[in-house]
Amino acid sequence: NESHGRVDHHLRYYIDDHRDAVWSIVTHEKCPYFVTASSDKTIRINDIQTHESIPITIEDGPTVVSFNSDGSIFIVGCKNGHVHIFEDKKEIGVVDLQSLVISMCPSVIKNHMFIECEDKNIKILDIEKKEVLKQVIAHELYTSSIALTSDGRFLVTTSPDKTIRIWKLPDLEV
Numbered sequence: 001n002e003s004h005g006r007v008d009h010h011l012r013y014y015i016d017d018h019r020d021a022v023w024s025i026v027t028h029e030k031c032p033y034f035v036t037a038s039s040d041k042t043i044r045i046n047d048i049q050t051h052e053s054i055p056i057t058i059e060d061g062p063t064v065v066s067f068n069s070d071g072s073i074f075i076v077g078c079k080n081g082h083v084h085i086f087e088d089k090k091e092i093g094v095v096d097l098q099s100l101v102i103s104m105c106p107s108v109i110k111n112h113m114f115i116e117c118e119d120k121n122i123k124i125l126d127i128e129k130k131e132v133l134k135q136v137i138a139h140e141l142y143t144s145s146i147a148l149t150s151d152g153r154f155l156v157t158t159s160p161d162k163t164i165r166i167w168k169l170p171d172l173e174v
Contacts, residue, residue: 017044017053024064028071033089035074037062043076045089056091058084066104068111073127075113077101083115085127093130097123103145107173108152116143122157124173136172139163 020040027034036044043062045054061079068075073092076084081097099119106113111127120142121135139159147156148169155167 017055023062026065026067026074028067028074030071031067035065035067035076037065037076054089060084063101064104066106066113068113068127069106069108070110073111075104075125075127077104077115081117083125085130095125095130095132097125097132102142105146105148105155107148108169109173112173114146114148114155116146116157118142122146122155122167122172134173138165 020038022036022038024037025034032049033045033047036046041059041061042055042057043065045056058076058078060082062076063079064077066075067073073085073087076086078084079100081099081101083095083097083101084091085093097115097117099117101115101117103116104113113125113127115123115125116138117123120137120139122138122143123135124133126133138157139161141159141161143157143159145158149156153169155169155172157165157167
């Protein structure tokens, strides 16, 4: 603000529905809504056109949210290691990964999701089967962030162990 002034005139949409810190937000180009996850133990489905915000309580403590590759499903990772799977804004299943979920990103394979947990593992979740297909220890410490390169050929992970690792796909996948 001191060097550039206020930029509120650019603001198009303002939401203050959560009652505590917002940890994660996800959008998808094919989806008319975005989803937020908060430490108030809710996720909110926010309609971009109507500005309606639908709260869904998740007692497991949501930490991160991500869409699958085609935007038809979103997944909510939680403090207790549960992953809640939603389709058409309705929960369709829960998978227990047994470790705090830190970061997620979709695979180029439609119903696969890369999930990083506090237990140092990258887990490949099959959303349809609701099961972990594979897990690989990614770093010496927990993994803090995960991303897929735009060409879908590599998975990039970061960690407090001061490393960035690049994983070749599909070698990592099942």
